Amino acid sequence: MSVVSVPEQTAAQPGAARRTGRRPVRTLALNIAAVLIGLAAWSLLSVVGVQGLPGPLTVAERAGELIADGTLATDVLASLRRVLLGFVLGTALAVPVGFLMGWYTTARGLLEPYVQFFRTIPPLAIIPLAIVLLGIGEVPKVFVIFLAAFLSSVVAAFQGVVDVDRTLINAARVLGASDRTIFAKVVVPASLPFILVGMRIGLGSAWGTLVAAELIAAQEGLGFRMQQAQLYYDLPTIFVGLISIGVLGLAMDRLLLFAGRRLTSWQETR
Incomplete structure (x- = not known):
């Protein structure tokens, strides 16, 4: 040896x-x-x-103007509130639904057809229906973002449960562990990397849906500001909106990545 x-x-x-x-x-x-x-x-x-x-200096000057008059801060806060609310609600529902589908075959048979059906429909296509059913306030905007985050995250959570090594589950059963213990001590930790990847994809989907969601009678927000700038061919303002969305999305993604590394420190990485 x-x-x-x-x-x-x-x-x-x-x-x-x-x-x-x-x-x-x-x-x-x-x-x-x-x-x-x-x-x-x-x-x-x-x-x-x-x-x-426009060049970087022109866009930077326009960003300075929007910062000076408070417009950019107002738009960033409005968009960030919608994205965070939709993303948190979507993820919070996606994880238990994904676990149910992965752990119980009955729940999988009942829920998977709906999940797969709605995954083929772009969240943007739901906007007309959301306006008719939910009005033109904040609810339909958050709902569209919620739907984008949920559909991206639920499949990852489901796949995480399905892909758990059966050897680990069988070993726990041999040692006398109950189903509840196996789920809490084996399935959830093993599924966590999948869930975090699904959350990152869901976050990207939430930001990607933001501009279209703010078509719904918005009066503030980065998407709203970009749409107004389009009417006047104001390209610097459009670039400021694009860069703001990219920077905010990147920062939030890095935070999720950092949290994922802390929560899955037991996993080998390269």
Whole structure:
């Protein structure tokens, strides 16, 4: 039997630690380089005369104007409130529904046809129905975003339960664990990576649905501001809205990724 000596373990661990420590720094450097390259390419395209394309400085000036008069802050808060509310509600419902479908065959047979049916319908196609049934207030806007987040997350939660290693479940049964214990101690932890991936996809869907959701008689919000700017061919304002949505979405995605790494620290990553 091969045994690794303590000195060898001690020698190997610092090297691994150094590699692990260098990885975030290298990733950050690559991220900054990617942003700078993107800004340079954007500037070049605006200089060579792509029709109507504003440069980064023009967009930055417009962003400064919108920040100074409070418009951007108001729009960001309105859109962020709608996305967070729809995303949280959608995810909160998707996880238990996904667990029910994955754990109980009866629930799967009853619920899966509806989930798969509505997954084929874009949430944007629900907007006319939402307006007719729910009016033109905040409820239909949040509902459309909720639907986008729910349909993206429920399948991930369901798949996480279905893909749990049966060996782990059988081993727990042999040791005398009840179904409740198996579900809480085996199924839920094993499904967590799937759920977090589904949440990230659902978050992207929620932000992707935002602009269309704010078509419903909105008076504020990033999507609303972009639609108003379109009427007057105000491209800098449109770019400010696009960049704001991208930055907010990226920040929220990074937070989910960080939380996922903390919750699944037991899982091997590379």
